[in-house]
Amino acid sequence: MADVQVRSAESPVPAAEADEIAALVDAATAADGVGPLSEASRLWLRNGGGAARGLVLRENGENGEPGNDGELVAYAHFDPATEEESAAGELVVHPDKRRRGHGRTLLRALLTEANGPFRVWAHGDLPAAAALAEAEGMERVRALFQMRRPAADPLPDMKVADGVALRTFRVGQDEDAWLEVNRRAFADHPEQGAWTITDVLQRENERWFDPRGLFLAESERDGNLLGFHWTKIHPDGFGEVYVVGVDPASQGLGLGRTLTLAGLRFLQSKGVPQILLYVDESNVSAVKLYESLGFTRHAVDVMYGASTDA
Ligand SMILES: CC(C)(COP(=O)(O)OP(=O)(O)OC[C@H]1O[C@@H](n2cnc3c(N)ncnc32)[C@H](O)[C@@H]1OP(=O)(O)O)[C@@H](O)C(=O)NCCC(=O)NCCS
Incomplete structure (x- = not known):
């Protein structure tokens, strides 16, 4: 031996x-x-x-x-x-x-x-x-999926719910409203929900940051922010569905799907070859949404835990 x-x-x-x-x-x-x-x-x-x-x-x-x-x-x-x-x-x-x-x-x-x-x-x-x-x-x-779709595959039509308007992010104006919706949408996911203004400003300073790829859905009635989709284009050219968040009070109106599609169209227009995203296995509704938009499981990371003292 x-x-x-x-x-x-x-x-x-x-x-x-x-x-x-x-x-x-x-x-x-x-x-x-x-x-x-x-x-x-x-x-x-x-x-x-x-x-x-x-x-x-x-x-x-x-x-x-x-x-x-x-x-x-x-x-x-x-x-x-x-x-x-x-x-x-x-x-x-x-x-x-x-x-x-x-x-x-x-x-x-x-x-x-x-x-x-x-x-x-x-x-x-x-x-x-x-x-x-x-x-x-x-x-x-926990298990984290990486899902992918070829960017050029056709996308379904995009419908925007009545009373909702889509626009892109305005640097220097939309940060606070974005943080509030992010906090509410990710109340159960502190690594995302606890982002502060510093986290946002750091990303705004990154070379990949492009406000034209950060979509906002807002209420036509009062201008309140209802949800967002932040896309990212990596240095290797891949596109990413970086973060999608919908305010809990506005969930169930199809905004997640609309916002995701808006971002996918943007990434498609930029000519990226593939679009990837990371999603928790337990987030069943998000996995279903992405599957319905042509994403398939590309890779999975599994976390095993031991809570007892060694
Ligand atoms: C997972 C990995 C580290 C196991 O290494 P290993 O040296 O072959 O594992 P061990 O010989 O110490 O196995 C210990 C016990 O694990 C279980 N086990 C390990 N490999 C197994 C297999 N292929 N099938 C079934 N049981 C297995 C058995 O209970 C085994 O005990 P036994 O041999 O007395 O039946 C190795 O397969 C690996 O490097 N995989 C790729 C990297 C990876 O997945 N890392 C994450 C580890 S959590």
Whole structure:
């Protein structure tokens, strides 16, 4: 039986070890059809920084001397808890080295690091990840879908409800009303609903920001803002349904559909090849709306959680 050692990588990870980890990640991506690490974890691997840590698991081999570096067979990324969020991580075992207990060893090492509530992100909703998480008593907490549609596919006609007018965002005028509707629409999703004026201004300063792609629905009677659709065009040319929000008092009038269509038409007119969006699996009505507009599931990330102390 091979010896196994788990240790923290230096930060930043030395280039030679980062290359080994990258090769492991590539092998897993080829075998699983989905990458095991988020963009943020891959960036950390190249640049280090912050409070994150990398854990490497090496096999010393039959004749390996304890303490010597052996073959890298598994890797985990760890983000310690912050004031807002519990600790989180990701892990991957080389496809040729699975079902030997390495995944379990590394997951337990992550739980020890967390020393409290912990979340692990599994990309792709793979059966092995679900089985490992379940075997370690973790529960599926949430799943995030990435949905896509080819931008050029035909779109249905757009109907605007009586008494509602559509227009685009006016920088310097619409921020406060937008924040209020965003707060009300996302009262149950603090990562979106708790945005402040700073969050909006930061985005207005981004190169991708275009007020002509931020659609507002307002009441013709009193000019009150009822809902919005903020679109985004990424540097690689992809379009995104960035945020759609409808005030709870105005939900059920078809405004979500109208606003989504207005944004999709805008993105289509800009010639983007694909349009993507992220939506929580539990947001059944939004998933249905996007499916009815031709979006299909492209990728899914699943979060498993452990609430007990390690
Ligand atoms: C998920 C992953 C980390 C498992 O690694 P591993 O080293 O093969 O897992 P282990 O050998 O430690 O398995 C521990 C237990 O998990 C369960 N398990 C793991 N893989 C399984 C599979 N393919 N089918 C059924 N059960 C499985 C079993 O209960 C297993 O115990 P057992 O071998 O005594 O039956 C690995 O498949 C992987 O790297 N997948 C891609 C990345 C990923 O999905 N990461 C998220 C992890 S939550």
